[in-house]
Amino acid sequence: MSKLIVTPQTARFDAPLTLKSGAVLPSYELVYETYGTLNADKSNAVLVCHALSGNHHVAGYHSEHDKRPGWWDNMIGPGKPIDTGRFFVIGLNNLGGCHGSTGPSSINQHTGKPFGASFPVVTVEDWVETQARLADLLGIRQFAAIVGGSLGGMQVLQWSVNHPDRLRHALVIAAAPKLTAQNIAFNDVARQAILTDPDFHGGDYYAHGVVPRRGLRIARMLGHITYLSDDVMGEKFGRLLRSGAYNFGYEVEFEIESYLRYQGDKFADSFDANTYLLMTKALDYFDPSHHHQHSHLSETMQAARARFLVISFSTDWRFSPARSREIVKALLDNNLDVSYAEITAAHGHDAFLMEDPHYHNLVRTYMERVAGEGEAA
Amino acid sequence: MVNETVRHDFATIAAWVKPGSRVLDLGCGDGTLLKYLMDARQAHGYGVDIKDANILACVRKGLNVIQNDLDSGLSGFEAASFDYVILSQTLQAMKHIEQVIGEMLRVGKEAIVAFPNFGYWRHRVQVLQGHMPVSTNLPYQWHDTPNIHLCTLKDFEAFCATHGIRILQRVVMDGEREIGFLPNIRGSVAAYRIERG
Numbered sequence: 093m094s095k096l097i098v099t100p101q102t103a104r105f106d107a108p109l110t111l112k113s114g115a116v117l118p119s120y121e122l123v124y125e126t127y128g129t130l131n132a133d134k135s136n137a138v139l140v141c142h143a144l145s146g147n148h149h150v151a152g153y154h155s156e157h158d159k160r161p162g163w164w165d166n167m168i169g170p171g172k173p174i175d176t177g178r179f180f181v182i183g184l185n186n187l188g189g190c191h192g193s194t195g196p197s198s199i200n201q202h203t204g205k206p207f208g209a210s211f212p213v214v215t216v217e218d219w220v221e222t223q224a225r226l227a228d229l230l231g232i233r234q235f236a237a238i239v240g241g242s243l244g245g246m247q248v249l250q251w252s253v254n255h256p257d258r259l260r261h262a263l264v265i266a267a268a269p270k271l272t273a274q275n276i277a278f279n280d281v282a283r284q285a286i287l288t289d290p291d292f293h294g295g296d297y298y299a300h301g302v303v304p305r306r307g308l309r310i311a312r313m314l315g316h317i318t319y320l321s322d323d324v325m326g327e328k329f330g331r332l333l334r335s336g337a338y339n340f341g342y343e344v345e346f347e348i349e350s351y352l353r354y355q356g357d358k359f360a361d362s363f364d365a366n367t368y369l370l371m372t373k374a375l376d377y378f379d380p381s382h383h384h385q386h387s388h389l390s391e392t393m394q395a396a397r398a399r400f401l402v403i404s405f406s407t408d409w410r411f412s413p414a415r416s417r418e419i420v421k422a423l424l425d426n427n428l429d430v431s432y433a434e435i436t437a438a439h440g441h442d443a444f445l446m447e448d449p450h451y452h453n454l455v456r457t458y459m460e461r462v463a464g465e466g467e468a469a
Numbered sequence: 470m471v472n473e474t475v476r477h478d479f480a481t482i483a484a485w486v487k488p489g490s491r492v493l494d495l496g497c498g499d500g501t502l503l504k505y506l507m508d509a510r511q512a513h514g515y516g517v518d519i520k521d522a523n524i525l526a527c528v529r530k531g532l533n534v535i536q537n538d539l540d541s542g543l544s545g546f547e548a549a550s551f552d553y554v555i556l557s558q559t560l561q562a563m564k565h566i567e568q569v570i571g572e573m574l575r576v577g578k579e580a581i582v583a584f585p586n587f588g589y590w591r592h593r594v595q596v597l598q599g600h601m602p603v604s605t606n607l608p609y610q611w612h613d614t615p616n617i618h619l620c621t622l623k624d625f626e627a628f629c630a631t632h633g634i635r636i637l638q639r640v641v642m643d644g645e646r647e648i649g650f651l652p653n654i655r656g657s658v659a660a661y662r663i664e665r666g
Contacts, residue, residue, distance in 0.1 A: 401528075417545050420535060420545060421545045421546075421547075424515070424535075424545065424546060424547070424550070425547055425550070427491065427513065429533050430515075430533055430535070431524070431527070431528055431532075431533050431534045431535070432534075432535045432536055432537075433521075433524050433536045434536045435521075436521070450521050450525070453525060454524065454525055454528060457525055457528050457529050458528050461528070461529075461531050
């Protein structure tokens with residue numbers, strides 16, 4: 093089968109955007125990709141929201157020679173669980189990102205220099221607002237479904253509350269209704285690694301021709317530990333030594349060290365530290381019940397109208413199944429349609445990106461129903 | 470479409486469910502009963518099951534289904550949030566009967582329980598012949614059965630009496646026949662509608 097080739101596009105927005113923080117962005121750009129064809133009544137659109145380190149390149153390849161497909165290519169594409177033969181799928185890079193959408197590393201047109209530290213903090217609600225504007229631009233009034241894992245799932249949840257009539261189905265995968273203290277703590281250690289890197293320069297490292305590589309690398313290493321389960325780490329690396337013997341020093345000895353450093357290096361080469369700070373902060377702030385008197389999710393979800401599929405993974409301890417069950421309970425309390433599956437998977441939080449037959453079958457089956465509804469209507 | 474192979478206890482249960490009710494079907498399996506209740510009684514329902522294959526089957530039918538281990542309780546469900554909580558042909562495989570029934574009557578205004586009657590005459594004959602019973606409603610061999618808490622009608626009714634549970638209605642069946650006379654011997658399946666006394 094020939095490769096699915098996609099070309100990123102850029103949408104420019106000149107209407108000022110007032111962020112949750114009160115800051116105003118006079119204009120901004122969002123880079124996005126689309127897969128499949130929007131049908132005549134524009135009812136088959138599916139929005140994919142990305143997680144911490146994701147971007148608009150969700151599926152397919154950028155050229156025939158491109159070796160690495162989009163980050164959720166096992167889920168999205170022709171004949172895949174989210175079938176681009178039936179759905180018009182949209183992936184975008186969130187505001188504040190570092191893959192083409194306006195973010196800290198973009199040039200501020202007023203100064204001619206990168207925004208750096210002056211780029212405002214954005215929240216999940218801000219993202220949802222910008223995504224809604226992108227939908228307006230593409231003429232999509234209502235999505236057939238909005239899908240996301242982890243931080244992406246939180247955006248889906250926020251969508252269902254802020255724009256209840258603009259999505260028919262919400263697929264909330266490996267998410268949580270808000271972070272726990274432990275989760276915020278992990279994020280803060282990651283941020284501290286970046287903020288205390290001598291090359292950070294208060295966020296304006298671009299002008300100094302350096303990047304806070306060490307900090308970003310440690311932040312990613314820490315993140316990776318929390319995305320995997322103890323079991324899968326033990327199974328994959330155990331106490332394996334690269335040279336088979338102790339060297340009594342501080343160089344790489346254990347395979348797990350080698351893996352984490354490799355992941356850290358790879359990430360530090362391709363991701364912007366300011367964006368990482370901003371994304372983790374958006375995670376920390378996320379709490380759709382924040383405005384409600386009792387901070388009660390059930391009250392918040394009263395606004396929702398979508399039908400939900402909530403999925404968690406048995407060994408995910410960053411966003412454990414219990415967190416997904418909190419979401420399910422809030423939906424049940426409001427008599428909303430919801431199905432919930434806890435997938436038995438070894439890979440911890442990362443499992444949502446892995447190819448698992450049952451998980452993929454479930455999403456495929458659910459999306460077939462979604463497509464069927466559209467065709468019947 | 471009317472499903473001609475609808476199990477007879479399903480029809481009994483459906484007859485008890487008031488149209489438009491909110492129902493929770495515990496151990497819903499592939500969702501056949503729930504789908505029937507939605508179609509025949511316009512129920513708004515959720516199934517609960519532990520098996521992956523059953524979750525998939527329910528999603529395929531367009532049903533709401535929650536993956537949950539019934540033996541760990543129903544903590545994800547609010548008190549009195551359902552008109553009926555149904556447990557059809559699952560009771561006998563549960564570990565903690567008191568807890569399950571207690572949870573059903575907490576979450577549901579009423580509960581409906583259907584189970585195979587261990588006191589059915591064919592079962593009694595097999596035990597007298599020296600064997601664990603195997604029948605249409607108890608299709609397993611002793612060594613591969615998931616059933617760990619089999620009971621007779623008398624046992625269940627005694628359980629209700631000692632646990633402050635009021636029996637609102639009972640239907641005993643053998644195949645498609647309703648059994649009135651000597652139900653604990655002639656009935657192979659029983660369904661009860663109960664509430665907290």
